[in-house]
Amino acid sequence: xxxxxxxxxxxKLRYMAxxxxxxxxxxxxxxxxxxxxxxxxxxxKEMRVDTQNPHDPDRDRxxxxxxxxxxxxxxxLAEKGFFPKDELKKLRHIDSFLQGHPDLKHTPGIDMxxxxxxxxxSAACGIAMAGKKQHKNYRVYxxxxxxxxxxxxxxxxxxxxxxxxxxxxxxxxxxxxxxxxGTNEEVMNIDHLKERFSSFGLNTLEIDGHNFAExxxxxxxxxxxxxxxxxxxxxxxKGKGVSFMENQVGWHxxxxxxxxxxxxxxxxxVA
Amino acid sequence: MIANREAYGxxxxxxxxxxxxxxxxxxxxxxxxxxxxFRDKFPDKFIECGIAESNMxxxxxxxxxxxxxxxxxxxxxxxxxxxxxxFRNSVCYPHLNVKVVGTHAGxxxxxxxxxxxxxxxxxxxxxxxxxxxxxxxxxxxxxxxxKLAADYVGPCYLRVGRDKVNxxxxxxxxxxxxGSHKLRDGKDVAIxxxxxxxxxxxxxxxxxxxxxxxASVYDxxxxxxIDKAAIKEAVATGHIVTVEDHSVYGGLGSIVCQEVCALxxxxxxxxxxxxxxxxxxSAKELFTLFNIDVEDIVNAVLKQLN
Numbered sequence: 001x002x003x004x005x006x007x008x009x010x011x012k013l014r015y016m017a018x019x020x021x022x023x024x025x026x027x028x029x030x031x032x033x034x035x036x037x038x039x040x041x042x043x044x045k046e047m048r049v050d051t052q053n054p055h056d057p058d059r060d061r062x063x064x065x066x067x068x069x070x071x072x073x074x075x076x077l078a079e080k081g082f083f084p085k086d087e088l089k090k091l092r093h094i095d096s097f098l099q100g101h102p103d104l105k106h107t108p109g110i111d112m113x114x115x116x117x118x119x120x121x122s123a124a125c126g127i128a129m130a131g132k133k134q135h136k137n138y139r140v141y142x143x144x145x146x147x148x149x150x151x152x153x154x155x156x157x158x159x160x161x162x163x164x165x166x167x168x169x170x171x172x173x174x175x176x177x178x179x180x181x182g183t184n185e186e187v188m189n190i191d192h193l194k195e196r197f198s199s200f201g202l203n204t205l206e207i208d209g210h211n212f213a214e215x216x217x218x219x220x221x222x223x224x225x226x227x228x229x230x231x232x233x234x235x236x237x238k239g240k241g242v243s244f245m246e247n248q249v250g251w252h253x254x255x256x257x258x259x260x261x262x263x264x265x266x267x268x269x270v271a
Numbered sequence: 272m273i274a275n276r277e278a279y280g281x282x283x284x285x286x287x288x289x290x291x292x293x294x295x296x297x298x299x300x301x302x303x304x305x306x307x308x309f310r311d312k313f314p315d316k317f318i319e320c321g322i323a324e325s326n327m328x329x330x331x332x333x334x335x336x337x338x339x340x341x342x343x344x345x346x347x348x349x350x351x352x353x354x355x356x357x358f359r360n361s362v363c364y365p366h367l368n369v370k371v372v373g374t375h376a377g378x379x380x381x382x383x384x385x386x387x388x389x390x391x392x393x394x395x396x397x398x399x400x401x402x403x404x405x406x407x408x409x410x411x412x413x414x415x416x417x418k419l420a421a422d423y424v425g426p427c428y429l430r431v432g433r434d435k436v437n438x439x440x441x442x443x444x445x446x447x448x449x450g451s452h453k454l455r456d457g458k459d460v461a462i463x464x465x466x467x468x469x470x471x472x473x474x475x476x477x478x479x480x481x482x483x484x485x486a487s488v489y490d491x492x493x494x495x496x497i498d499k500a501a502i503k504e505a506v507a508t509g510h511i512v513t514v515e516d517h518s519v520y521g522g523l524g525s526i527v528c529q530e531v532c533a534l535x536x537x538x539x540x541x542x543x544x545x546x547x548x549x550x551x552x553s554a555k556e557l558f559t560l561f562n563i564d565v566e567d568i569v570n571a572v573l574k575q576l577n
Contacts, residue, residue, distance in 0.1 A: 113365040122326045126333020156326035
């Protein structure tokens with residue numbers, strides 16, 4: 001799949017996620033759209049997963065630490081074939097296995113229950129540690145939110161990843177700059193990230209999180225780094241792909257109307 | 272005579288041959304929780320997490336998703352409170368196979384004072400859906416309950432004390448999740464206790480015997496699930512006293528009251544526990560000061576019977 005195909009697929013997943021949120025009447029579109037290209041790359045270019053054997057002990061793992069953005073992950077899993085796409089329209093419904101935040105017990109393809117910020121990265125460290133202890137060659141990926149790194153536990157996890165040289169772990173920061181109460185700067189500064197992460201002893205990369213060539217290069221560099229965990233600062237746009245949602249704090253956690261969904265569909269050029 | 276925490280360290284070594292996927296995590300307290308016994312024998316299966324309990328708890332969750340059997344160890348106050356939300360959301364909600372062993376629980380923790388004497392852990396741990404909560408009273412009970420926890424698939428919290436304790440069981444005593452042990456049989460009153468208060472209850476029963484009162488004494492080592500049959504049996508005496516080195520809210524007393532009240536013919540229950548922060552002192556001094564010692568049990572029985 002080339003960059004153009006990935007881009008089109010990512011936009012398709014964006015629409016599927018927005019439609020799911022519309023059907024649910026609630027959810028988190030902004031952060032789902034900012035993660036869309038990264039998730040698309042993971043599931044359609046990078047990860048070894050088997051929809052027929054979702055618990056394969058040798059599979060690559062993905063932990064969506066910013067679990068509230070899960071509609072985009074659900075869209076990717078449905079597109080991949082872990083469950084029927086019709087299930088997406090039942091997101092957050094009483095009879096659905098698609099919970100408001102990822103639930104590993106009931107949703108095929110989910111590797112870790114997340115939603116309480118700061119915890120997914122620690123779980124990813126645990127899975128990476130298990131891989132080392134059990135001499136497995138799977139890789140572990142996690143996407144964390146930028147607001148999420150205000151949690152102290154995030155930094156505890158970085159210490160752990162460094163101490164145990166979790167080279168099989170790749171942490172991706174979805175750096176869209178916005179969180180519920182405003183910009184990162186307004187809420188709690190998270191500046192000098194490259195310096196901070198480097199000082200934790202991590203292989204630190206910085207990319208445009210919507211540029212597939214840069215994403216691909218980062219994944220290659222992470223894989224080639226054999227002695228350290230990698231963290232990628234992926235600069236993204238909250239609400240990416242839908243003009244009226246882009247860089248709007250208000251789209252962190254509300255569902256689109258039917259009209260807004262139609263406009264989004266047109267902008268995303270989804271058939 | 273050894274402490275239950277030392278029995279814990281020994282038990283980890285003992286179960287390793289049957290649980291090759293065992294890993295033990297600690298947060299810079301291996302010397303105090305006695306996981307050092309395991310660490311020294313199986314360094315590759317020991318994961319030092321540093322003073323970062325929240326991360327440790329969630330790392331354990333990740334290890335469990337990949338088929339490992341993590342035992343998370345730290346002081347009970349940090350295991351049950353600092354990392355409570357991690358245990359709830361990352362371990363219990365996905366029902367992962369993580370065991371948490373909290374040591375130095377209760378006033379028994381002693382001289383370290385109130386900050387370290389957790390009195391709320393059972394309240395928190397029993398209220399989380401899908402969790403199993405066990406409180407061994409002696410080294411043999413600790414060994415056996417650790418074995419049971421390792422065999423059981425799912426989250427489990429074990430509460431262990433700091434001090435050396437007398438053995439009340441024999442090498443062949445068997446335990447089960449949801450069980451209890453009746454250490455004395457008496458028809459006048461039933462004393463239900465956990466942890467260090469089990470031996471205190473046995474002593475209280477001996478003093479009561481001198482006054483012509485026959486007390487049953489139960490070690491309710493399985494707090495969740497609780498032994499409902501034992502509680503029914505206790506109710507048949509017409510009088511129940513519960514004793515714990517824990518808050519009167521949300522621990523053994525609360526659970527027993529809840530069960531007793533659901534019966535068609537309930538009986539009075541006197542709950543002996545703590546309802547304030549502790550302070551520095553020896554365990555014995557603290558048990559006396561905070562009214563959870565042998566004399567207090569005797570007095571509670573006499574008061575209820577009169």
